[in-house]
Amino acid sequence: NRLGQGADVFLASAELASVSAIMGKLPTREEYLSMYQSLQSKKESTYQYLNFDQMDSFTASAKKVEIEPETMAEAKKSYATFIS
Numbered sequence: 001n002r003l004g005q006g007a008d009v010f011l012a013s014a015e016l017a018s019v020s021a022i023m024g025k026l027p028t029r030e031e032y033l034s035m036y037q038s039l040q041s042k043k044e045s046t047y048q049y050l051n052f053d054q055m056d057s058f059t060a061s062a063k064k065v066e067i068e069p070e071t072m073a074e075a076k077k078s079y080a081t082f083i084s
Contacts, residue, residue: 015036019031019032019036
């Protein structure tokens with residue numbers, strides 16, 4: 001257990017987090033499915049992938065970011081270790 005002995009950790013979807021926030025508790029299966037249906041009916045206007053690499057405002061801002069050479073070297077080193 002990487003979070004420590006006795007850690008109560010639950011993995012959940014964004015939908016479950018939303019329903020839990022609205023209800024102020026973890027919902028029962030029935031409560032979740034009822035609210036989930038409501039979310040599903042609006043999914044076309046709610047869900048969209050954010051392709052930041054294709055958004056002009058983000059790519060323009062990213063081009064202005066300056067990263068110190070030492071920081072970039074360390075980031076590349078960490079990335080190489082991560083993918084190996």
